[in-house]
Amino acid sequence: MDDVRPLIGIIDAVGGRVGLDDYESHGGYDAARRAVTEMAPSDVIDLVKDANLRGRGGAGFPTGMKWSFVPQGPDVGLKYLVCNADEMEPGTFKDRYLITYNPHVLVEGMIIGAHAIGAEQGYVFLRGEYHEPGAELERAIADAYAKGLLGQGIFGTETNFDLRLHRSGGRYICGEETALLNALEGKRAQPRQKPPFPPASGAWGRPTIVNNVETFCNVPGIVRNGAEWYHGLGATDDAGTKLYGVSGRVNKPGLWELPIGTTVREIIDEHAGGMQDGYKLRGFLPGGASTDFLVEEHLDLAMDYGTIQAAGSRMGTGTMIIMDDSICPVDMCRNLEHFFAQESCGFCTPCREGLPWVESLLIDILEGRGEEGDLDILARNAQFIGGPTNTFCLHAPGAMEPLQSALKYFREDFEHYIQNGTRAPSPG
Amino acid sequence: MTQAVPQPLESFVQVLADEEIDEIEHECAQLPDRESAAIDAMMIVQKRRGWISDESLGAIARLLGMSVEALDSVATFYNLIFRQPVGRHVVMVCDSVSCYVMGADGLRGRIEEHLGIRTGETTEDDRFTLLPIVCLGACDRAPTLMIDEELIGPVDAENLEAVFSRFE
Numbered sequence: 001m002d003d004v005r006p007l008i009g010i011i012d013a014v015g016g017r018v019g020l021d022d023y024e025s026h027g028g029y030d031a032a033r034r035a036v037t038e039m040a041p042s043d044v045i046d047l048v049k050d051a052n053l054r055g056r057g058g059a060g061f062p063t064g065m066k067w068s069f070v071p072q073g074p075d076v077g078l079k080y081l082v083c084n085a086d087e088m089e090p091g092t093f094k095d096r097y098l099i100t101y102n103p104h105v106l107v108e109g110m111i112i113g114a115h116a117i118g119a120e121q122g123y124v125f126l127r128g129e130y131h132e133p134g135a136e137l138e139r140a141i142a143d144a145y146a147k148g149l150l151g152q153g154i155f156g157t158e159t160n161f162d163l164r165l166h167r168s169g170g171r172y173i174c175g176e177e178t179a180l181l182n183a184l185e186g187k188r189a190q191p192r193q194k195p196p197f198p199p200a201s202g203a204w205g206r207p208t209i210v211n212n213v214e215t216f217c218n219v220p221g222i223v224r225n226g227a228e229w230y231h232g233l234g235a236t237d238d239a240g241t242k243l244y245g246v247s248g249r250v251n252k253p254g255l256w257e258l259p260i261g262t263t264v265r266e267i268i269d270e271h272a273g274g275m276q277d278g279y280k281l282r283g284f285l286p287g288g289a290s291t292d293f294l295v296e297e298h299l300d301l302a303m304d305y306g307t308i309q310a311a312g313s314r315m316g317t318g319t320m321i322i323m324d325d326s327i328c329p330v331d332m333c334r335n336l337e338h339f340f341a342q343e344s345c346g347f348c349t350p351c352r353e354g355l356p357w358v359e360s361l362l363i364d365i366l367e368g369r370g371e372e373g374d375l376d377i378l379a380r381n382a383q384f385i386g387g388p389t390n391t392f393c394l395h396a397p398g399a400m401e402p403l404q405s406a407l408k409y410f411r412e413d414f415e416h417y418i419q420n421g422t423r424a425p426s427p428g
Numbered sequence: 429m430t431q432a433v434p435q436p437l438e439s440f441v442q443v444l445a446d447e448e449i450d451e452i453e454h455e456c457a458q459l460p461d462r463e464s465a466a467i468d469a470m471m472i473v474q475k476r477r478g479w480i481s482d483e484s485l486g487a488i489a490r491l492l493g494m495s496v497e498a499l500d501s502v503a504t505f506y507n508l509i510f511r512q513p514v515g516r517h518v519v520m521v522c523d524s525v526s527c528y529v530m531g532a533d534g535l536r537g538r539i540e541e542h543l544g545i546r547t548g549e550t551t552e553d554d555r556f557t558l559l560p561i562v563c564l565g566a567c568d569r570a571p572t573l574m575i576d577e578e579l580i581g582p583v584d585a586e587n588l589e590a591v592f593s594r595f596e
Contacts (some may be wrong), residue, residue, distance in 0.1 A: 090524035090563035128508045140582050167507025169467045186466035188505040204460045247526040247567035254568045289525050335528040420585040
C-alpha cells in the first residue's frame with residue numbers, strides 16, 4: 001500500500017481501476033482482517049479517535065466519537081452502517097473517483113466500521129446518476145462476497161456483514177444524513193427531527209452510523225499503520241490526507257490526494273496548473289456550493305477545518321470552485337441560489353419560501369429592476385434564513401453562505417448593478 | 429419483520445410484467461418492510477418503460493401495499509423519477525456552479541437550438557427529452573451533460589452533432 005497517499009496512491013501503482021486481485025496484492029483487506037480477528041470493537045473506535053479522523057463529507061465531525069455514540073452490548077439488536085455516497089454538493093467530484101477507481105478501499109473501510117459499531121447490515125447510498133461508479137461498486141461488492149470478505153462468518157470468525165447498494169432517486173437533500181435515511185426507507189427525503197440522532201435511532205428506527213465515502217476510505221490505512229502515522233500525514237493540526245479538487249478556469253482541473261492542510265495556493269498553482277491565460281482569480285468557494293466565498297488574500301491559508309473556518313468559510317468537501325474575472329458575482333449567486341431553491345425539500349417555510357424569493361430578487365437586480373435597499377433585504381434574509389435555528393436543517397443556512405460572503409467581498413458589483421442596471425466592468 | 433405478500437390482482441398483473449414483479453419482490457425480500465422498496469420499485473419499472481404512468485403507479489402502489497397518493501408523493505419528490513413520458517433518450521444538462529463557470533448557460537441554449545426544443549420538452553420524433561440536472565459530480569470535465577447513462581464532458585458547444593448523433 002501507498003503510505004503517503006493511502007486513498008488513491010494504489011490507482012497509480014496498478015495503472016488504473018483497482019480490482020480485488022490488485023487490491024489484495026497490495027495488502028488490501030489485511031486491515032479489515034486484523035480488525036475483525038484481533039481487535040475488540042472498542043479498540044477500533046479508540047484507534048480512530050486517536051487518529052483524529054474527521055468526517056470528509058463536509059461537516060468534519062470526529063468519526064471515532066460518532067461511532068462511540070452507538071449503543072453496544074448483546075441486547076441492542078440490529079444496527080446499520082450507511083455510506084453516504086450521494087455526492088451532490090455542486091463542485092464536488094471526489095467520491096465518484098474513489099468509488100470508480102478504488103472501490104475496495106471503501107468496502108474494507110465499511111467492514112472495519114461495521115465491526116467497530118457491531119452492525120451486520122450496511123448500505124451504500126449512491127446517487128442515481130452515478131451509473132459508472134455504481135457498476136464498479138457492484139462488481140467490487142460481488143467480488144468481495146465471492147471471496148468471503150462480505151456475508152456470513154467473515155475472516156473465519158462469527159462476524160457477519162452484508163452490504164447492499166441503494167441507488168437514489170436524486171435530490172440534493174438526500175445528502176443530509178437523516179433525509180438520507182428517509183430516502184433509504186423509500187420515503188420522501190425530508191430531514192428528521194434531531195434528537196434522536198442516528199446513532200441512537202436511525203434507519204428503520206435502529207442505531208445507525210452514516211459516514212461519507214472518503215471518511216470510510218481513510219479507515220483501513222489507520223488500522224494498518226496506526227494513529228501516529230496518520231497524524232504525520234497532515235501538514236497542520238488536522239490528521240491524514242485529503243482529496244482536494246479544483247474546477248473552473250484553471251489549466252488542469254482535477255483531483256489530488258495531498259496532506260490535509262496544504263495551502264490553497266499550492267493546490268491551485270502547483271496542482272491545478274494555475275489560472276488559464278487571460279483569466280484572473282477573483283474568488284473561490286473552498287469546498288462546494290454551500291461554503292462562503294474566499295478571495296485572493298486567503299490563498300496562503302491552509303486547507304484544513306480550523307483555518308478555513310477562522311477565515312469565515314468552511315473547508316467543506318475540499319473541492320474548490322474558482323470564480324474568475326469573467327464571471328459576474330451577482331450572476332454566480334443567482335446560479336447558486338437557483339440550485340438551493342430548487343433542491344429545498346419544501347418542509348419548512350423559511351427555506352421553501354425564502355430561497356426562491358432570494359433567487360427572484362437576484363434576477364430582478366440582474367434584469368435591471370434592482371432598487372435601493374435591495375442589498376439590505378438580501379443581507380437581512382441571509383441572516384434570517386441562514387440562522388442555524390430558524391430552519392429545520394442546514395440546507396438554507398448552507399445556501400446563504402455564498403450569498404452573505406459575496407455581499408461582503410463583491411459588494412460593489414451588486415451596487416453597480418442596482419445603480420446602473422448593468423454589470424460592473426471587470427476589475428483590473 | 430415479514431409481511432404477507434398481497435395476492436396479485438388481475439388489474440395490476442396486466443400492467444406490470446412478470447419480470448418487473450419478480451424484481452420488485454426481490455427488493456422487498458431484502459428490506460424490513462415493503463414500502464421501503466418504493467423508490468427501487470419505481471426505478472425498476474421506469475427502466476423498462478421510460479417513465480411512471482398513472483397506471484404503473486397504481487400497480488406498484490398495490491404491489492407494495494401503499495396508497496397511490498403516498499407513492500405519488502415519493503415519485504414527485506425525486507428528480508430522476510419521471511411522471512411524464514420522455515423520449516428514447518433523456519439528455520440532462522448540468523446547470524450547477526462549476527459547469528456554469530465553464531459556460532453551461534450558453535451551452536444549454538446551443539443544445540436547445542440544435543435539438544429544436546426548449547428545456548423540459550421532447551423532440552417531435554420522440555428521440556430526445558431535454559432536462560436540466562444538478563451537478564453531475566464531474567466538475568473537472570465541465571461543462572458536462574448526461575445522455576441516458578453516459579456522462580459526457582467537456583462538451584464542445586461547437587460540435588454538438590458529434591455528441592448527439594450516436595443516440596438514435
